[in-house]
Amino acid sequence: MSKRFEGTDTYVATEDLMVAVNASVTLERPLLVKGEPGTGKTILAHEIAKALATPLIQWHIKSTTKAQQGLYEYDAVARLRDSQLGDPRVHDIGNYIVKGRLWEAFASEVRPVLLIDEIDKADIEFPNDLLLELDRMEFHVYETKATVVARQRPIVVITSNNEKELPDAFLRRCFFHYIRFPDRETMERIVDVHYPGIQKRLVHDALTVFFEIRDVPGMKKKPSTSELLDWLKLLLAEDVPPEALRAGDSRKLIPPLYGALLKNEQDIHLFERLAFLHRREGS
DSSP: OOOOOOOBTTBOOOHHHHHHHHHHHHHTOOEEEEOSTTSSHHHHHHHHHHHTTOOEEEEEOOTTOOHHHHHEEEOHHHHHHHHHTTOGGGGOGGGGEEEOHHHHHHHOSSOOEEEEEOGGGSOTTHHHHHHHHHHHSEEEETTTTEEEEOSSOOEEEEEEOSSSOOOHHHHHTSEEEEOOOOOHHHHHHHHHHHSTTOOHHHHHHHHHHHHHHHHSTTOSSOOOHHHHHHHHHHHHHTTOOGGGTSOSOGGGOSOTTGGGTOOSHHHHHHHHHHHHHHHHHHO
């Protein structure tokens, strides 16, 4: 695939992220993407597929997900039920093999993007259990004695929220990229992509409040990019003027429509205490 990833009209990609994506494609190694929640790890796979005009196959990992499910599952219960009903389908065991996401990616006629999302949610052995298949790009179906071989190596994007350490053997086979939280300039570009023509003063003041909130010590959950965009959408919908965000009144320490930014009671209580202290200092 000769086309290079350079971001899209809806996704602002930094230079180092573009380098990482294209290096992963060139090396034909999975791209392991880490970063705090809300930095665009999952959406990156969507945008790579969009930019390269290729299908996206998504495998969202849960705590109960097993690596085998990505290859295939044998539905023995359905076969037993059909045998009791005298269904002739039971004579072909292949009728009860359910293809997993890796099989779909391997069988795709066009080189797809395969997203393995939040791999760190699964059991610690999960990444190691995928090593052989991701390396060889093939696997064996024991029930049918067939070998599934990838038509071409998919572009594999793996995301992790750092909930647990990944095995060294797995890390060696990946190209790694950490998405840093966007700086103010990058965030302005992201906002501009989502809300073209938005009032510059509103963006300036909203970003100031946003980054001030993120810098408050003791925050349990710092607001993310997606939450900033939600907040801006509400500010626009409610026609909140920029001056309402930067009021000198210490009682306005908690910003309007803060529910889009602060997502738990501990952080709200933290800001309420700060507002109380500001009022005491001002009196």
